[in-house]
Amino acid sequence: MAVTYKKLWHILLDRDMKKKDLQETAELTKYTMRKLGNDEAVTTDTLAKICRALNCTVDDIMEVLPEDK
Known part of the structure; x- marks a missing residue:
């Protein structure tokens, strides 16, 4: 499953x-920031930290991309 953090x-x-x-x-961490920058998977804890810091929801910061068939 591919995700993108362009919204973030x-x-x-x-x-x-x-x-x-x-x-x-x-x-x-810098490692987590690198993962976000490369649209790699991060933990739900990380997503929650970002949402709390920015006062937003997960839908506001990421998007799940459709799989190629």
Whole structure:
């Protein structure tokens, strides 16, 4: 299952935040930030941290892409 975090990056742009700001606010590691940047799977705990930090829902920060058939 493929996911994309493009919505997350748009939220950061809209709020004039940098990835580093999100990393600090949500207490994420550099490794997790790299995974997000590469649209790789992250834990639900990580998604929850981001949602709490940005006061949003999971639907606001990620999208599940349809599988190729």
